[in-house]
Amino acid sequence: MGIIEKVPAYIERVPGGGIVITSVEDVLNWSSASSQWYLLFGLACCAIEMMATGASRYDFDRLGMIFRASPRQADLMMVCGTVTHKMGTRVKLLYEQMAEPRYVLAMGGCASSGGPFYYDCYSVLKGVDKIIPVDVYIPGCPPRPESLMQGTLKMREVIKNQKLRDFAGDKPMA
Amino acid sequence: MTRQEIEQKLTKDYGRFIEVMPTEFPEAIVYIAKEKYVEFCKYLHDDPDLAFDFLFQLGGVHYPNDRFEVVVCLSSHKHQHEMTFKVKLPHENPEINTLINIWHVADFFELEMMELFGIKVVDHPHPRPLLLYEGWDYGYPLRKGWTGPDFIPLPDKSTSAE
Numbered sequence: 001m002g003i004i005e006k007v008p009a010y011i012e013r014v015p016g017g018g019i020v021i022t023s024v025e026d027v028l029n030w031s032s033a034s035s036q037w038y039l040l041f042g043l044a045c046c047a048i049e050m051m052a053t054g055a056s057r058y059d060f061d062r063l064g065m066i067f068r069a070s071p072r073q074a075d076l077m078m079v080c081g082t083v084t085h086k087m088g089t090r091v092k093l094l095y096e097q098m099a100e101p102r103y104v105l106a107m108g109g110c111a112s113s114g115g116p117f118y119y120d121c122y123s124v125l126k127g128v129d130k131i132i133p134v135d136v137y138i139p140g141c142p143p144r145p146e147s148l149m150q151g152t153l154k155m156r157e158v159i160k161n162q163k164l165r166d167f168a169g170d171k172p173m174a
Numbered sequence: 175m176t177r178q179e180i181e182q183k184l185t186k187d188y189g190r191f192i193e194v195m196p197t198e199f200p201e202a203i204v205y206i207a208k209e210k211y212v213e214f215c216k217y218l219h220d221d222p223d224l225a226f227d228f229l230f231q232l233g234g235v236h237y238p239n240d241r242f243e244v245v246v247c248l249s250s251h252k253h254q255h256e257m258t259f260k261v262k263l264p265h266e267n268p269e270i271n272t273l274i275n276i277w278h279v280a281d282f283f284e285l286e287m288m289e290l291f292g293i294k295v296v297d298h299p300h301p302r303p304l305l306l307y308e309g310w311d312y313g314y315p316l317r318k319g320w321t322g323p324d325f326i327p328l329p330d331k332s333t334s335a336e
Contacts, residue, residue: 085307085324086305086306086307086308089307118326119326119327119328119329120325120326120327121325122315122316122320122322122325123305123306123315125324126324
């Protein structure tokens with residue numbers, strides 16, 4: 001029955017069809033969560049796992065995840081790898097170029113906290129959340145494709161639980 | 175050539191300026207006097223028996239309060255042998271000449287060494303920042319004892335083990 005199973009809705013049957021009554025919020029969140037087009041952001045070894053996830057064995061496409069090479073077309077930024085201070089300014093610029101609503105997924109120890117480069121390192125940013133807001137963190141060094149897919153399912157929960165007034169500018173989108 | 179043959183040849187030709195280090199590795203390790211650095215490199219590159227046509231590593235080492243060293247690793251496609259040589263530099267104002275005219279690959283290695291160790295390459299054709307971010311003004315990060323913004327030193331294990 002399509003939409004009926006995905007979002008809370010009421011269906012009223014009339015001869016020859018039916019009328020679906022639901023909320024705009026639920027439909028928007030459902031469509032947004034079901035097709036997260038992600039920005040290709042391979043920075044280090046995590047990118048290899050991301051590529052493996054996108055390839056045929058794990059097949060990201062079946063979750064509605066299609067990679068985009070431009071931030072203008074992307075909904076989700078997957079930061080896969082070590083973010084250096086020098087790259088950090090570029091990451092922030094690309095994040096600002098993405099259209100709202102936009103989400104960030106930090107993949108692996110380096111993007112989450114600096115990982116193995118936390119101590120005694122002059123060049124690595126101690127977590128990408130110091131420059132852009134992160135919605136979902138995935139632990140691992142690097143995480144396996146299964147972890148990445150679990151992370152994207154967590155991201156769906158984040159999107160499905162957001163409120164419509166978040167879009168209206170009452171408060172900045174996370 | 176084996177390590178012993180290379181060591182013998184270098185001692186025969188440059189005996190007054192080099193110091194052969196004892197090693198168990200298959201490649202020779204020698205120290206060369208700083209004033210013969212470029213001449214020695216030309217000799218290593220051009221001599222038909224040595225023919226070191228490939229530089230695969232050039233880097234710096236910092237010994238705090240003592241000296242800097244430049245370490246150059248060479249190999250030869252023709253003879254399939256390798257060697258390493260080092261140059262000692264003073265702790266204050268370390269300076270060295272460029273090797274670009276002999277091995278062009280030394281270009282980026284020297285830029286990196288200049289930026290991260292502060293070892294000045296005096297006749298480098300285009301000295302410029304290469305790796306650190308724009309507006310870096312915190313010194314040379316690979317020197318021992320360096321600290322800077324967002325730098326977290328490793329906690330002492332003997333005190334934090336509890």
